[in-house]
Amino acid sequence: MRRKHTLNSPLAHGIFPSPTSTTPYWRTELHPLDTYRSTDELPETSDIVIIGAGMTGISIAYHLLLDIPPEAAPSITILEARQVCSGATGRNGGHLKLASWIIKDTLEKWGVDAARDLIKSHIAHIMALKNVIEKEKIDCDFLVTRSFDVFMDSDEARQRELDLRTYKDMGLDELEHVDVLATKYLEAITGFAHSKGSFSVPGAQLWPYKFVTGLLNTFIDRPNVNLQTRTQVTSVSDRHDPDGFFHVETSTRGTTLARKVVFATNAYTAGILPMYHRTIVPVRGTGAHIVPLRTSKDPTPTLRRRVNTCTYNIFHRHGQVDHLVHRPDGGVVIGGAKTLFINDSEQWSGVVDDGSLILPEKVTPYFEGVMTEHFHEWEKSGAKVDRLWTGIMGYTTDGAAHVGHVPGRQDQYVCAGFNGAGMVYIFLTARGVARMISGTDNFEDSGIPRVFKATRERLHG
Incomplete structure (x- = not known):
């Protein structure tokens, strides 16, 4: 799934986005939503809190709201530590492809069926992004x-x-x-x-930041959506309180409550989910x-x-x-x-x-x-x-993303660890996560590559 390296693993409590960052080419033309806050204060409660406003978090929100009338849609709060698309998506290579080098590692680790899953995912993502960009009229320099x-x-x-x-x-x-x-x-x-x-x-190639902000722009005005940038999440309770809510703590803006939580936090996952220390x-x-x-x-x-x-x-x-x-x-x-x-x-x-x-x-x-x-x-x-x-x-540690239910936690979901090749996986994987959250599919029926399934065994593998 990736080139083999020896990885050092820092203390989990230090895995948070840096307060300052270099400016990538993709963030030289900023969107009005870049530092947007829908409200001055955090919502008291939400049906779903998504942590992370990169390609993963925004794609999950998009799929959760797709074809659902506002009156029937869940309330969604998106929390981002810095600006929209300021993490890996806004700093990547700007292309997605059928990655031929992944096949060897996949065959050796998981076999032919797993390799077939990943190849199909690569091809499907090129067309899925083409279709959504055309449907939503997103200006992001997309080119097959x-x-x-x-x-x-x-x-x-x-x-x-x-x-x-x-x-x-x-x-x-x-x-x-x-x-x-x-x-x-x-x-x-x-x-x-x-x-x-x-x-x-x-x-295919595209301007990743413009894709993410363009996709966000298609649903940000819905009354059930609340975006909060510059809001660093520091912890999430591991079980519901008596009223059925998780407590999502932030560094400077207090606490918000959620019935379901999604960790679209990629490299920073272990900062909030310490069980991923040494795994992502x-x-x-x-x-x-x-x-x-x-x-x-x-x-x-x-x-x-x-x-x-x-x-x-x-x-x-x-x-x-x-x-x-x-x-x-x-x-x-x-x-x-x-x-x-x-x-x-x-x-x-x-x-x-x-x-x-x-x-x-x-x-x-x-x-x-x-x-x-x-x-x-x-x-x-x-x-x-x-x-x-x-x-x-x-x-x-094994070269595959971790996607699905957070092991041992009800109503919490993870979609992270894309090993530097996220754009060839994220959009349709996010659709699968949205289906799991809404209860329409389990993992096996979600269309997510099977080697991505988040399990307790993979945490210790």
């Missing part, structure tokens, strides 16, 4: 495209191709969507120079936006001068991966650079500080070099990082 997994090591490229053939022989017909590119056409098709092999897979661990990553300072005057044909809108995962030796998205406006969003700091775990493992940068004096030239060394149209572009940021991902 192809994504390339490019391998910089010849041995790894050969092994990946052999693995893919093996998986297809095992009956994973869903992999028909993955194309192995002929070596002689690698650069012509991908636009990426010096790779040793590549897969082409279905993908914060991992800090870094990303950048790069612009060309000069426009190439190379009179080559239109193919080379066109705007590239593909997305990439770049596989280096030793299992390190960069992600890259060519934006339609000519800029690039890139992230990773972990080869520079992988051996310094204090920079990234168990870290919740997204208010400081990771080795900017090394990361900046590294990202710029990826563009000038591997894309011909960028060779003499004067590629310049104009924005550098950090973000906190939630990694899990």
Whole structure:
């Protein structure tokens, strides 16, 4: 499900969002709802309190309210420690794709059926986001495209191709969507120079912050919805009080009561649910936006001068991966650079500080070099990082998200730990959680990948 790392686990009480944060490219055009509070005070009670206003929390609220008239809808309060979409969703790579590298880990851990579940989820999410964006008329630069997994090591490229053939022989017909590119056409098709092999897979890109705020905007005016930003939840009672409510405590704004609680808290889950200490661990990553300072005057044909809108995962030796998205406006969003700091775990493992940068004096030239060394149209572009940021991902011990009923707690739900690949899972997983909350489905019927099921055994695995 993810690249293997050794994770440090900090004390659970320290796992809360940093009060200050770097500014990612995706948060440079802020929405009026960014720091919105529906009311001056917290509601006294709600049917459902959702903790977290990123893609997960907002998608769960959207699905809970979908096709329900206001008079029949539950009252929902959304509590966010900082601003809307200020966590991982607002700091990610801006793309989703059929992630071919996940298949190997999934097969080894959980078998063919689990791998099939995840592949189907990846493909379904591309179309689900396309459909909701069109339905709700959300302006978020959404574009269905192809994504390339490019391998910089010849041995790894050969092994990946052999693995893919093996998986297809095992009956994973869903992999028909993955194309192995002929070596002689690698650069012509991908636009990426010096790779040793590549897969082409279905993908899409979007402006994540604009998607989340646009989705929120479709239901924020409903009388039963209350959004409270800059409201840090510090604890939630583990059982109902005599009146049937959980007590949701905040750091500075008092207590609100809820009949049901949803933890859409990703990397910060253990701060409020200590049982997830050592199970969902914060991992800090870094990303950048790069612009060309000069426009190439190379009179080559239109193919080379066109705007590239593909997305990439770049596989280096030793299992390190960069992600890259060519934006339609000519800029690039890139992230990773972990080869520079992988051996310094204090920079990234168990870290919740997204208010400081990771080795900017090394990361900046590294990202710029990826563009000038591997894309011909960028060779003499004067590629310049104009924005550098950090973000906190939630990694899990077994590589799968934790979704469903909080183990041992009635009417509390968790949807967290997406291991840095949330956008290819969250929207439809959120639909499944909403169905569980409303009582229309149990986990097995919800459409959520089965390996995501939150269980007591996974807490200690």
